[in-house]
Amino acid sequence: MYATHRLVRLVRRPAGLPTPDDFALERVPVSRPEAGQVLVRNTHFLVFPGLRTLIGGETRDIPLPPLNPGDTLFGPAIGEVVDGPLEKGRLVLHLQGWREYATLASADCRLLGGTLPDPVAHLAQGSAPYGALTRLAEVRAGDTVFVTGAAGAVGTLAGQIARLLGAARVIGSTGSPDKARRLKAELGYDAAVLRGAAPIGGQLAVAAPDGIDVVLDTVGGEQLTAAVHAANRRARFALVGALGGQMSPDRAGGSAPAVLDTFRLLTGGITIAGYSGMDHPDVEADWEARFGDWLRRGDIRFPYTPFRGIESAPEALPQLIAGRSFGAAIVEL
Structure with a gap:
């Protein structure tokens, strides 16, 4: 049923700013979940400028691994559980974006409730x-x-x-x-x-x-x-x-x-x-509670520029760096 899916890999380390040619859209087999793992169908993922640093290899004092040629890009994503120990159909937040399906440990997923009125708002960088x-x-x-x-x-x-x-x-x-x-x-x-x-x-x-x-x-x-x-x-x-x-x-x-x-x-x-x-480990929960209240009251907006489909993803980071987005840059699958 989920035999293959598409993901985005880094082809080479850019000479200067990244271009779409530095990335490749590939079709690969979907990894079946093992014990303690969950299979998630991604619906949205965030394109964040920190990827430029990870691709450039200058990751000193950064709590994220570098991206080397051949690696799949990653980042915050929202998806729907389709297999594994978590309830099917539940929305989760995780860090394996840049792919249509993600197979990861259940502990690395955060189940989303109703704190925010729109699940996509969990990708807001607030x-x-x-x-x-x-x-x-x-x-x-x-x-x-x-x-x-x-x-x-x-x-x-x-x-x-x-x-x-x-x-x-x-x-x-x-x-x-x-x-x-x-x-x-x-x-x-x-x-x-x-x-x-x-x-x-x-x-x-x-x-x-x-x-x-x-x-x-x-x-x-x-x-x-x-x-x-x-x-x-x-x-x-x-x-x-x-x-x-x-x-x-x-x-x-x-x-x-x-x-x-x-x-x-x-x-x-x-x-x-x-x-x-x-x-400041207390900030995330404090922010999310206030953000949800502000959104429901119409006191705040969450602007973002959508990129439609995984096929648009190789252009998303270069477009972000070129200043062609307003607010967050989000790929919608």
Whole structure:
């Protein structure tokens, strides 16, 4: 009944940014579940920018294995149980995306209940910005918040979260005028600065004339540099991504240098901290409960760009890196 299925393998380590030719769609036999295993028919999986780092081989201090030529890609996925000890038909969350069927240990699956009104929302990348804005930067009523990479999977949620936590003004950065328009029209951003247009620092001076209190940074690079100069005294910076390095054709995804004015950090009493979910194990459940409530009340949106069918998957990561998605990038099977 489930004799074969399709999956996506890495063909070669890219020279520069990955292209669709670096991946191959292959048909292989479905692995029958053994004792303690479950067979899952995947329905959706997330395309996340961290794959660029895993493919590049620069995985120091990253709790995920590198991807070598011949390996099947992986990542968060939602699927339906079709065989094994778990109840058939139940939806589960697991990490074996990039394939139509997954055979894995039952313990590596999380049964999904009704915490979120739409199961696909379990692929939302909101836990990190929520944790960063509640545990590190601690948004307060009246704060001005700047989110870099605001049109990405993290940024589209981060601005909304900041507002719900009491921010008075939310500013985002993006590289596209159309995305800037959508940030303001659809997600409640007050202003957007455009990467690659006028200098970021000058744009921030206009968008945040009274300075910035909180920075949620997903990019690094010149945007982080400019944010330090625009920061108010005792501003709080939370770093949750390094897209500037991961999306650079000159790097392999494991570094993202930025120039920071340490004199400004010192005299302004500015704090900068990197957020890791492993340091805050309580955040995931807290985020999911609040996310579910916000979704049901219509207080928050989960934007994502769908890629239809596994045959579209080899193009999904290159399209994400090229900035052709808004919100999360999700392959629908």
